[in-house]
Amino acid sequence: MNQVSMMAGLALLFILLNIVMYGLVHGIAERRRLRGRLTYQSPYSLRKLIVDRSKAYRLLSAHIGELLETLRLRMKAEMFLSGSGLLLLAGTLAGGLFFQTAKGTLLFGCLVGLSPYVWLRGLLVHRRMGAQIDFLPAVELFYQCYLVTGERQVRVALQRTVEEKRLLGPMQAVFEQLYRNLSVRGDDEASLRIMAGSLGHVWADYFAQILRISLSEGVSVSDSLRELLGDMRKARRANEQERHRLLEIRIANFTPILFLALFIGINIRYNPTHAYYYYLQDSQGRDMLLNALLLIFGSFLMGLYLSRKKM
Numbered sequence: 578m579n580q581v582s583m584m585a586g587l588a589l590l591f592i593l594l595n596i597v598m599y600g601l602v603h604g605i606a607e608r609r610r611l612r613g614r615l616t617y618q619s620p621y622s623l624r625k626l627i628v629d630r631s632k633a634y635r636l637l638s639a640h641i642g643e644l645l646e647t648l649r650l651r652m653k654a655e656m657f658l659s660g661s662g663l664l665l666l667a668g669t670l671a672g673g674l675f676f677q678t679a680k681g682t683l684l685f686g687c688l689v690g691l692s693p694y695v696w697l698r699g700l701l702v703h704r705r706m707g708a709q710i711d712f713l714p715a716v717e718l719f720y721q722c723y724l725v726t727g728e729r730q731v732r733v734a735l736q737r738t739v740e741e742k743r744l745l746g747p748m749q750a751v752f753e754q755l756y757r758n759l760s761v762r763g764d765d766e767a768s769l770r771i772m773a774g775s776l777g778h779v780w781a782d783y784f785a786q787i788l789r790i791s792l793s794e795g796v797s798v799s800d801s802l803r804e805l806l807g808d809m810r811k812a813r814r815a816n817e818q819e820r821h822r823l824l825e826i827r828i829a830n831f832t833p834i835l836f837l838a839l840f841i842g843i844n845i846r847y848n849p850t851h852a853y854y855y856y857l858q859d860s861q862g863r864d865m866l867l868n869a870l871l872l873i874f875g876s877f878l879m880g881l882y883l884s885r886k887k888m
Contacts, residue, residue, distance in 0.1 A: 641658060646771055647701065648697065649754060649775075664690050668687070671689070681863065685867065688874050695874070695877055698881050699877070704775065705776060705777035708746065708748060711747065712809075713810070719735070724799060728797040731792055735752065738752055739753050755768060772785060780808075787801045787802060841856065
C-alpha cells in the first residue's frame, strides 16, 4: 500500500507541477509578446521556442481531432491527449516499480501511453472493413439522386441520399457526416478528407476527388460517377479477396497474445511456485515479459500498417 500511495502522490505532484509551470510559462510568454511587438526578437528566445512547440502541439491536436471525428467519437483532442499523457505517466511509474530497470521504465511507459492511439487506429481499420462492402450500393444510390436532382448541386444530392435512409450498414452515418460537414463546417477539403479517411480505400479517394471537382468548379460529374461505378463493379471480386486478406492479417495480430497466454498458463498450471518466481521476481523473467509485450505491440503496428497498404 505504501508503494501505491507513493505512486499516487508522485503522479499528483507531477500533474500539479505541470499545471503551475504551464501557467507561469504562458504568463511570461504573453507578457513578452505584448512587450516585444515593436522590438526585434531573437529566434532563440523563449517565446520563439514556445511558439514552435505550440505549433507542433496544434498539428498533433488537429491530427487527433480529425481522427476522432472520422471515427465519430464525441471526444475532444485535448481530452484524449491528456488521458494519453496520464497513461504515459502511470505506465512509466508502473514500469519502474515492476521492472526496476531504465529499459523497462521507458519502454513500458511508451507502450501504455501509445496504446490509446493504437486502439483508435485499430478501431478505424475495423470500421473500414465493415464499410467496404456497402460502399458500392451507396455510390449507386447517390448517383441516382444526383441524376434526379438535375446534376447541379452535390449538396442537394447528398441531402436526398441521406433523407431516403436506404444506405446499408455504416454508410448511412458516413454520408450523414459528410453532408453535415459540407453544410456546417465551411471547409470542403477537410470534410472530404474525413469521409475518405473513414472508408480508407482507393474508391473512396476517387469519389472524394469527383465531389471536390463538382464543389469547386460547379460542373456536372455524372460521367465520372458512371465510370467509377463501372470500375467498382468490375473490381468487386478483387475487393472481396482483399477483405479476406485483411481478415487474415487481423487474426494473425492476436496469435502472439494467445501463444503467450497459453505458455504462461501451462507453466502456472504445472509448476505455480517456479512460475511465480520466474515471471514476477526474477529479473530475467520480467525482461522476457517486457520483450514479449514489445513484440506483441510491434505485431499490432505491423498489422495496422499492412491493413492500410491493403486498403
